[in-house]
Amino acid sequence: MSPDFTNKFIERLSRVRSQLTAESHLIIVSKTRSIDEIMAYYELGQRDFGENKVQELLEKSQLLQARCPEIRWHMIGHLQSNKIKQLFLVPNLWAIHSVDSLELLKKLIQSESILKGPVKIFLQLKTSHEEEKYGFQERAQLDLAIGEFKKGQSLELYGLMTMGEIRTENFEEQARRCFQDLNKLKKDLSKDFNLNLMSSMGMSQDYELALKENSNWIRLGTMMFE
Numbered sequence: 207m208s209p210d211f212t213n214k215f216i217e218r219l220s221r222v223r224s225q226l227t228a229e230s231h232l233i234i235v236s237k238t239r240s241i242d243e244i245m246a247y248y249e250l251g252q253r254d255f256g257e258n259k260v261q262e263l264l265e266k267s268q269l270l271q272a273r274c275p276e277i278r279w280h281m282i283g284h285l286q287s288n289k290i291k292q293l294f295l296v297p298n299l300w301a302i303h304s305v306d307s308l309e310l311l312k313k314l315i316q317s318e319s320i321l322k323g324p325v326k327i328f329l330q331l332k333t334s335h336e337e338e339k340y341g342f343q344e345r346a347q348l349d350l351a352i353g354e355f356k357k358g359q360s361l362e363l364y365g366l367m368t369m370g371e372i373r374t375e376n377f378e379e380q381a382r383r384c385f386q387d388l389n390k391l392k393k394d395l396s397k398d399f400n401l402n403l404m405s406s407m408g409m410s411q412d413y414e415l416a417l418k419e420n421s422n423w424i425r426l427g428t429m430m431f432e
């Protein structure tokens with residue numbers, strides 16, 4: 207373990223861990239970060255890591271397969287359907303947070319026979335008004351998406367994901383609104399479909415707000431490394 211960043215990492219990890227509740231978990235977003243940095247956090251007991259590009263995720267997961275056998279990979283970035291097969295080759299792929307359309311979900315399910323084990327699916331909601339963000343916006347589409355999951359499939363419906371609005375004058379209020387919109391749907395869908403959906407929300411800027419809104423999975427990159 208490199209002493210350069212180990213002390214810094216110990217401090218950051220213990221700070222975030224002290225803020226987590228029994229129902230909330232940390233994903234360290236390791237995009238653009240080195241194998242050594244990921245291993246340092248792994249050696250401190252961290253198991254959940256997120257990446258947003260399939261190519262980078264596949265390369266890192268293969269390099270780390272032997273050294274970090276208990277690692278759990280989370281795909282969190284927008285996924286193009288021509289990358290699905292590559293994504294499904296990722297060893298220890300644990301969850302996909304960025305299933306942002308019915309069309310993409312159907313393509314994932316069509317390819318699922320390549321998978322060696324179960325993979326959890328979060329449906330991504332577009333709760334912000336920002337143009338470049340992806341995600342489900344209509345309840346009817348979500349109902350159809352939920353209808354695609356069948357018992358015995360490798361892909362399991364697990365939760366809902368969103369990103370808070372960031373470029374706004376009133377960023378705290380907007381982020382809170384995004385998280386509350388997700389919570390409302392989480393509650394309604396869980397009730398209507400008899401599910402126990404989890405939530406994935408909160409990044410470096412807004413994770414404390416997300417934890418106040420009972421986020422089950424926070425995804426932190428910048429603040430864990432810089």
Ligand SMILES: *Cc1c(COP(=O)(O)O)cnc(C)c1O
Pocket residue numbers: 235237258282283369408409410411425426427428429
């Ligand atoms: C990069 C990224 C994060 C982490 O963002 P930070 O601001 O670096 O904490 C979380 N979620 C998604 C979807 C991301 O792409």
